[in-house]
Amino acid sequence: MxxxxxxxxxxxxxxxxxxxxxxxxxxxxxxxxxxxxxxxxxxxxxxxxxxxxxxxxxxxxxxxxxxxxxxxxxxxxxxxxxxQDDPLLEVARTRLGMVVTGLVTKVVPFGVFVRVADGVEGLVHVSDFPDRRLPAKGENLTVRISDINLVHRRLRLTPSPDRQGPPP
CATH class of the missing domain: 2.40.50.140 (Nucleic acid-binding proteins)
Incomplete structure (x- = not known):
């Protein structure tokens, strides 16, 4: 049966x-x-x-x-x-080393998280800001995608010399 x-x-x-x-x-x-x-x-x-x-x-x-x-x-x-497609893989394939403008989504004592693509955020460490002044949540920030660690799902960003940019 x-x-x-x-x-x-x-x-x-x-x-x-x-x-x-x-x-x-x-x-x-x-x-x-x-x-x-x-x-x-x-x-x-x-x-x-x-x-x-x-x-x-x-x-x-x-x-x-x-x-x-x-x-x-x-x-x-x-x-x-x-x-669902993994947006981090798309960023890894097409944007490593690129300068992009993203939205600051979170400010923490050790840096800021920036959304650089839908579903993809990375960290700009506080030590990467020469004056150690962090942008506020909601600000646009121009960054370089410096490193992508697919195993740990981390994106390292560094501020671009032209830190402020147009909305993404």
Missing amino acids: ADLDPLRTFEQGQVRRGRVCSVERFGVFVDLDGAEGFVSVAELSRRRFDHPSEIVRIGQEVVGQVLMVDLERAQVILSLKAL
Whole structure:
């Protein structure tokens, strides 16, 4: 007799479609034709967001990759991010060494984070500013893409002599 448990039809690595049935701060629940799917906030998108509702809405059809089947919780763990192009790889292929203008997204004691492409931010260390004065969040900053570490997913930026630039 065939096993009728719908969870047993799912395998790691499969790509499956479903409909978003609930959006919570910690993740999204997806109806997979009767089986429950779950996408954690870490697996929703490669771009930054404050709440999952910025990425998906209830009733929306989504496509995700099966990360694992949790038989104990009767849940399929999915990733939407796994099926998205990695913008960091695109930057690594096309922009290493280039001077670009980006938006300062965060100021921390050790430097500033600058968005240089959709979904890609890098760090300009405080020691790279000759006067040690950091730009404010929301300012445009012209930077050189100095190093890309794909293993640790880090982008090192240095300020360009023409620090202020037009909006990206």
